[in-house]
């Protein structure tokens with residue numbers, strides 16, 4: 001059984017992202033150069049009154065051309081109708097009912113999915129005057145909300161979950177999610193199958209067999225893992241098809257939901273542009289990262305092979321120099337246990353917390369060895385630091401003046417922290433605040 005999917009649709013600027021962030025309880029965004037997904041948004045785990053669902057924002061569309069505009073809205077509605085169990089049709093109370101709203105409503109009334117009409121921006125007086133107009137959409141009484149302030153959002157969610165019924169235990173899963181990413185045909189499915197010891201994921205040599213991310217449960221050294229296979233991302237040009245866009249969204253979502261990502265590279269082909277992009281997404285989202293160089297059996301080796309390979313791969317992926325590299329073969333099983341062991345270590349690092357006393361010893365020593373920079377006679381001072389979170393480890397450093405701490409000095413501090421505790425495979429986030437600042 002899959003978690004119910006709830007999507008928010010509506011014309012541009014009605015407040016879809018605002019509502020989305022309100023329900024999720026945090027701000028999320030996608031970087032501009034994510035492959036194939038400039039406007040699409042991701043789906044996220046959400047909960048209301050103990051009911052679990054995936055919330056999708058099928059994408060904001062800011063097209064100028066009327067025709068393209070309507071056909072894109074149609075595509076968005078189609079997508080929502082295809083994939084979701086509940087559709088929230090969001091309208092703008094201040095703007096009132098528009099002709100696009102009417103068209104969408106006509107379309108939605110034909111759908112057999114549950115549709116909830118919500119009218120947003122009801123914190124404003126102008127919206128209240130438009131209230132009765134929304135009945136003409138023929139979708140029942142509108143639920144009036146303010147996504148910005150949160151009023152009415154609870155009522156909306158009550159309506160969303162009303163028919164969900166009992167949900168299985170597995171929805172509340174707290175296993176460690178490990179997602180295998182990489183181009184088509186590099187051997188992601190084969191690696192997972194080898195780890196599981198059986199063919200649970202389909203392997204073929206036709207690139208792109210894995211259309212969707214597939215989750216498999218797995219126990220290793222008393223920890224529960226979920227291994228997630230993802231579809232390899234194709235070149236941008238080919239991402240136009242609907243199905244292709246789904247798989248991109250699913251892959252990115254799988255990354256966001258995981259703790260550790262294993263970038264699988266084909267030893268024979270080396271690092272491609274797509275590899276760099278996809279692992280860049282994992283890095284931007286502060287995930288634990290491991291590089292698995294697969295098909296190692298195909299490489300003619302000498303004493304220096306690993307070193308040479310490692311260098312050429314690191315040169316292509318300098319932004320993840322913290323990621324350990326394992327040379328494996330899904331075919332022969334070579335070093336698959338090392339890969340597993342590495343996953344375990346990286347996950348532990350991802351959850352590691354340094355005691356405040358120990359952290360400050362490290363920082364004091366670092367400052368003694370190499371003083372913070374100064375500018376116009378003013379020297380940077382580092383007062384103290386604390387680790388504010390795990391998954392990933394985030395540190396907050398209190399200083400006299402953030403401006404004085406250049407990137408290179410922060411990098412130096414990061415390295416000092418890494419010297420005392422390796423944090424292998426894990427990005428470290430260092431944030432500075434001026435003393436007294438909230």
Ligand SMILES: Nc1nc2c(ncn2[C@@H]2O[C@H](COP(=O)(O)OP(=O)(O)OP(=O)(O)O)[C@@H](O)[C@H]2O)c(=O)[nH]1
Pocket residue numbers: 010011012013014015016017018019059060061062120121122123124145146147148149
């Ligand atoms: N007054 C008021 N303004 C809101 C509310 N919700 C969103 N807005 C504003 O409406 C504008 C559009 O909000 P977004 O959440 O970006 O709208 P969107 O539907 O995701 O827009 P696209 O991505 O272009 O489709 C922003 O300026 C928000 O600040 C609300 O509840 N009340």
Ligand SMILES: Nc1nc2c(ncn2[C@@H]2O[C@H](COP(=O)(O)OP(=O)(O)OP(=O)(O)O)[C@@H](O)[C@H]2O)c(=O)[nH]1
Pocket residue numbers: 182183184185186187188189190191202203204205206207208209210211230231232294295296297298328329330331332
């Ligand atoms: N020689 C060799 N071949 C491998 C190895 N791992 C996978 N292959 C082969 O590579 C092909 C692709 O493997 P898959 O596991 O389907 O690759 P994938 O990355 O899941 O591919 P997509 O589903 O398209 O994203 C198959 O023919 C595998 O048999 C390996 O370690 N050595």
